[in-house]
Amino acid sequence: MAEATGTADPExxxxxxxxGLVQRLPTPxxxxxxxxxxPSIVFLAVISFIPLFALxxxxxxxxxxxxxxxxxxxxxxxYADVLTDARHINSWxxxxxxxxxxxxxxxxxxxxxxxxxxxxDRAENVxxxxxxxxxxxxxxxxxxxxxxxxxxxxxxxxxxxxxxGLFTETPILxxxxxxxxxxxxxxxxxxxxxxxLIVLARLKSIPNQVYEAAAIDGxxxxxxxxYVTYPLxxxxxxxxxxxxxxxxxxxxxxxxxxxxxxxxxxxxxxxxFIYEQGLRYQNYGPASALGILLLxxxxxxxxxxxxxxxxGAGDDE
Amino acid sequence: MGNISYQDVTKEFNDGAIVAVDDLSLEVExxxxxxxxxxxxxxxxxTLRMLAGLETVTEGEISIDGERVTGLEPRERNVAMVxxxxxxxxxxxxxxxxxFSLRMNTDLDEDAIREQVVETAELLDIxxxxxxxxxxxxxGQQQRVAxxxxxxxxxxVFLFDEPLSNLDAKLRADMxxxxxxxxxxxxxxxxxxxxxxxxxxxxxxRIAVMNDGKLQQVGGPNDVYDHPANExxxxxxxxxxxxxxxxxxxxxxxxxxTTTGDGGSFVYPLSEAVADRLGVSDGARLTLxxxxxxxxxxxxxxxxxxxxxxxxxDVVEPMGSxxxxxxxxxxxxxxxxxxRIDRQPGSELVYEFDESALYLFDEDGETIKSIGTGExxxxxxxxxxxxxx
Amino acid sequence: xxxxxxxDGLVPxxxxxxxxxxxxxxxxxWTLVPLAWMSVSALKRRGDIIQLSFVFEPTLKNFRLxxxxxxxxxxxxxxVLVASVSALVAVFFGTLGGYxxxxxxxxxxxxxxxxxxxxxxxxxxxxxxxxxxxxxxLNLLGTYxxxxxxxxxxxxxxxIWMMRSFFDEIPESIEEAALVDGATRWQxxxxxxxxxVAPGIGATAIICVVFAWNDFLFxxxxxxxxxxxxxxxxxxxxxxxxxxxxxxxxxxxVILAPMVAFGMIVREYLVEGLTMGAVKQ
Numbered sequence: 001m002a003e004a005t006g007t008a009d010p011e012x013x014x015x016x017x018x019x020g021l022v023q024r025l026p027t028p029x030x031x032x033x034x035x036x037x038x039p040s041i042v043f044l045a046v047i048s049f050i051p052l053f054a055l056x057x058x059x060x061x062x063x064x065x066x067x068x069x070x071x072x073x074x075x076x077x078x079y080a081d082v083l084t085d086a087r088h089i090n091s092w093x094x095x096x097x098x099x100x101x102x103x104x105x106x107x108x109x110x111x112x113x114x115x116x117x118x119x120x121d122r123a124e125n126v127x128x129x130x131x132x133x134x135x136x137x138x139x140x141x142x143x144x145x146x147x148x149x150x151x152x153x154x155x156x157x158x159x160x161x162x163x164x165g166l167f168t169e170t171p172i173l174x175x176x177x178x179x180x181x182x183x184x185x186x187x188x189x190x191x192x193x194x195x196x197l198i199v200l201a202r203l204k205s206i207p208n209q210v211y212e213a214a215a216i217d218g219x220x221x222x223x224x225x226x227y228v229t230y231p232l233x234x235x236x237x238x239x240x241x242x243x244x245x246x247x248x249x250x251x252x253x254x255x256x257x258x259x260x261x262x263x264x265x266x267x268x269x270x271x272x273f274i275y276e277q278g279l280r281y282q283n284y285g286p287a288s289a290l291g292i293l294l295l296x297x298x299x300x301x302x303x304x305x306x307x308x309x310x311x312g313a314g315d316d317e
Numbered sequence: 318m319g320n321i322s323y324q325d326v327t328k329e330f331n332d333g334a335i336v337a338v339d340d341l342s343l344e345v346e347x348x349x350x351x352x353x354x355x356x357x358x359x360x361x362x363x364t365l366r367m368l369a370g371l372e373t374v375t376e377g378e379i380s381i382d383g384e385r386v387t388g389l390e391p392r393e394r395n396v397a398m399v400x401x402x403x404x405x406x407x408x409x410x411x412x413x414x415x416x417f418s419l420r421m422n423t424d425l426d427e428d429a430i431r432e433q434v435v436e437t438a439e440l441l442d443i444x445x446x447x448x449x450x451x452x453x454x455x456x457g458q459q460q461r462v463a464x465x466x467x468x469x470x471x472x473x474v475f476l477f478d479e480p481l482s483n484l485d486a487k488l489r490a491d492m493x494x495x496x497x498x499x500x501x502x503x504x505x506x507x508x509x510x511x512x513x514x515x516x517x518x519x520x521x522x523r524i525a526v527m528n529d530g531k532l533q534q535v536g537g538p539n540d541v542y543d544h545p546a547n548e549x550x551x552x553x554x555x556x557x558x559x560x561x562x563x564x565x566x567x568x569x570x571x572x573x574x575t576t577t578g579d580g581g582s583f584v585y586p587l588s589e590a591v592a593d594r595l596g597v598s599d600g601a602r603l604t605l606x607x608x609x610x611x612x613x614x615x616x617x618x619x620x621x622x623x624x625x626x627x628x629x630x631d632v633v634e635p636m637g638s639x640x641x642x643x644x645x646x647x648x649x650x651x652x653x654x655x656x657r658i659d660r661q662p663g664s665e666l667v668y669e670f671d672e673s674a675l676y677l678f679d680e681d682g683e684t685i686k687s688i689g690t691g692e693x694x695x696x697x698x699x700x701x702x703x704x705x706x
Numbered sequence: 707x708x709x710x711x712x713x714d715g716l717v718p719x720x721x722x723x724x725x726x727x728x729x730x731x732x733x734x735x736w737t738l739v740p741l742a743w744m745s746v747s748a749l750k751r752r753g754d755i756i757q758l759s760f761v762f763e764p765t766l767k768n769f770r771l772x773x774x775x776x777x778x779x780x781x782x783x784x785x786v787l788v789a790s791v792s793a794l795v796a797v798f799f800g801t802l803g804g805y806x807x808x809x810x811x812x813x814x815x816x817x818x819x820x821x822x823x824x825x826x827x828x829x830x831x832x833x834x835x836x837x838x839x840x841x842x843x844l845n846l847l848g849t850y851x852x853x854x855x856x857x858x859x860x861x862x863x864x865x866i867w868m869m870r871s872f873f874d875e876i877p878e879s880i881e882e883a884a885l886v887d888g889a890t891r892w893q894x895x896x897x898x899x900x901x902x903v904a905p906g907i908g909a910t911a912i913i914c915v916v917f918a919w920n921d922f923l924f925x926x927x928x929x930x931x932x933x934x935x936x937x938x939x940x941x942x943x944x945x946x947x948x949x950x951x952x953x954x955x956x957x958x959x960v961i962l963a964p965m966v967a968f969g970m971i972v973r974e975y976l977v978e979g980l981t982m983g984a985v986k987q
Binding site for chain 3: 032033034036037039040041043044047048050051052054055058109112113115116117119120123127128129130131132133134135136137138139140141144145146147148149151153154156159189194197198201202221236239243246249250251252253256257270271272273274275278279284287288291292294295298299301302303305306309
Binding site: 369370371390391392396397398400401402404405406407408417418421422466470476 | 877879880882883884885886887888889890893898901902
């Protein structure tokens with residue numbers, strides 16, 4: 001602990017010629033902080049800008065994959081394709097349906113559970129611990145597990161559904177009507193807890209007097225929720241919605257594992273589509289154009305999130 | 318030992334959008350206890366932090382003990398600082414907190430460090446707390462540890478950044494006395510930042526009053542109280558604060574001050590002797606000031622001076638030993654500090670104040686006349702023509 | 707208030723007080739049934755799995771197969787290696803960067819901070835294609851380095867933002883006191899600030915491990931037979947004819963158990979972590 005003065009000081013070890021310079025810098029602190037941040041900036045620049053430019057380049061080129069075939073500039077052709085082609089439009093719709101219904105279902109359930117957790121006096125801890133478990137489970141395992149649960153031969157849930165005469169012929173994940181709802185339910189099983197935690201954190205911060213005041217003012221429980229609780233947790237719900245929509249657009253592991261986008265494109269969300277076009281069929285142009293569009297969507301959502309719920313990315317003083 | 322010198326020091330933030338300290342020059346003598354006093358945001362903390370090296374200086378030079386320190390790191394300045402929130406290291410015991418600077422700056426072995434820590438702790442009466450962590454201490458104890466951390470360095474300068482503002486009133490008064498005692502005992506030059514004027518008055522050898530980044534006045538406690546350099550200092554120092562009224566100075570029909578408010582009734586006759594020495598021209602607009610404690614109430618309405626004024630009582634606040642009486646003077650509320658009185662709101666009140674208690678300020682807020690009628694009370698050497706209406 | 711509560715609404719008070727427990731109980735059941743069924747099935751023989759009964763002779767055969775007669779231990783090693791190295795790298799640079807971002811008063815800091823976090827927002831599918839080319843070009847496909855770099859694309863920005871929010875909570879006067887006390891910037895950081903954010907560093911590291919461990923798509927694309935992680939191997943078990951669900955479920959349990967345990971350890975930081983600091987518990 002008793003270090004000799006200054007020997008560990010990186011600035012002191014500057015070459016003699018620079019010593020005076022270091023001390024005369026207008027804000028010496030800036031250089032120290034930048035020095036700490038620089039490695040991260042360099043790394044992130046490399047792994048974000050190079051891929052971004054590569055993506056942009058590929059999105060306006062017809063990339064020659066076969067050796068000897070050169071790449072050809074095609075302008076915005078790929079963008080036009082991905083916005084007009086029937087399969088692409090179908091994929092956009094699938095995405096909207098998947099993300100939208102997952103958000104609605106998870107928000108309703110999440111708020112209900114958070115309010116319930118806030119209301120119970122006992123066992124809150126136990127309930128919370130149980131409910132948050134699925135968040136920690138790898139999406140692949142969630143996919144495999146539900147694949148198993150819904151398997152027509154082995155699945156417990158499929159068996160229960162069979163008792164009601166449902167999905168006896170086609171397994172649910174092979175049904176072009178119900179595969180997407182099944183995926184929504186899978187994601188809901190895994191990620192509703194996040195909304196619960198976010199809303200619960202907000203609920204805990206509402207002082208009890210607010211409810212007492214509302215009760216004294218004659219509000220019944222439903223009115224108390226509608227006019228007191230709900231307005232107060234609205235920002236938390238918005239946070240949850242933005243975060244969840246970003247992740248729903250970002251990940252497609254569960255879909256990849258369970259349906260692979262099928263049957264007949266019924267569950268082919270944009271992420272899955274890009275992956276398939278880009279890496280399975282090597283249609284780099286359309287995949288890149290689609291990727292750029294998806295990136296723009298998520299960055300806009302991310303910007304809204306950071307700007308409105310984190311007080312901006314920091315004070316720009 | 319250390320005297321401190323600020324020469325034309327300016328501190329800007331946001332590329333000059335905010336000027337926190339504006340061309341400040343100030344000398345602090347060796348062993349002196351200087352208080353930097355001002356409202357929040359006046360630049361007093363920035364002034365202190367530039368001395369510590371925690372803020373850079375935009376322009377100008379700062380030296381400690383004759384040595385220029387402007388570009389130096391905090392650790393190279395041999396200063397010790399006590400922070401408002403104490404800034405104790407929460408993960409270290411009291412002993413390690415106090416020993417921290419010795420471990421950073423010296424090659425002393427652990428025994429020698431221990432010895433010095435115990436010595437310092439005894440000086441502050443915290444030797445029983447050495448094994449504890451800051452979280453387990455009361456505010457007053459934390460304050461002492463912070464002091465110990467500063468003292469053990471044997472610095473050339475002590476810096477205090479509102480160190481008492483987080484303590485309750487009783488403890489604050491005790492610590493005030495103790496700090497003064499310690500400073501006198503150790504004889505180390507100290508700069509003390511506060512917004513609390515009673516702290517400034519009781520502790521400082523001299524007080525430097527700041528406002529809006531500018532140094533307003535430097536002087537002894539009584540000096541800044543009796544002879545404030547301007548309206549701001551006059552209003553800032555003194556509790557309750559000085560009463561003000563916008564007036565016009567007229568010479569015809571005998572010198573007097575008349576309120577400039579519409580329908581006002583305030584007229585204050587001046588003696589020729591005082592009027593002659595003010596150095597202001599007929600018709601000049603001035604600000605009149607008078608301290609609450611200089612106001613006498615329940616005087617004869619027809620006194621010889623002709624300065625008694627009639628008004629109505631707003632409210633009377635009993636303060637125990639005396640009373641604060643609030644009353645209306647042509648639309649502004651004045652405060653008088655008087656012996657105990659009991660008066661219904663709305664009842665009539667006759668008050669008066671002596672010519673010597675009168676303060677006058679010009680339109681720029683500079684003092685024309687401060688307390689008394691002697692040599693030091695008139696601040697204008699020569700008559701300057703004032704802009705007439 | 708209580709009397710009013712007792713009468714208001716149409717629902718009797720006792721029912722209303724029991725309602726949250728019913729809701730939570732049902733949801734807990736919904737959460738637990740798949741996990742319980744997974745655990746039960748992992749203990750079943752192949753023939754028993756088709757029987758949807760709880761009455762069977764439990765066996766550890768599946769776990770024995772997983773641990774001793776498959777590549778899983780090697781894949782487990784790969785997962786541990788890649789997840790912990792990427793978490794260490796992210797937390798080390800994240801602590802430095804988070805501190806810098808928290809304390810810096812430079813202009814454009816806001817944009818820099820947003821840019822940092824935006825690198826994490828890119829959809830996996832968008833990131834994966836150019837990274838694939840980059841790794842091909844650099845001859846990194848199939849190496850641990852490729853996975854560590856890929857995981858750093860999401861763990862590093864995350865760690866920077868998390869650590870920044872922890873540093874934001876520490877008053878600047880603490881390190882200023884250290885500076886005045888004679889410490890250099892580095893010493894003040896190292897000796898006063900880092901110990902104070904140590905719990906945050908731990909929590910951030912654990913959450914980074916979880917993110918990396920649970921990844922499938924990057925590992926699927928960038929690893930090979932030797933470097934593949936355990937989620938990839940689990941996924942490959944169903945590609946084959948006649949899936950042995952007992953083994954798949956046993957592998958799944960091996961993947962999820964440590965992460966669920968980690969989740970419980972860092973529970974109080976979970977919301978903050980998963981919302982990148984927007985919500986504090």
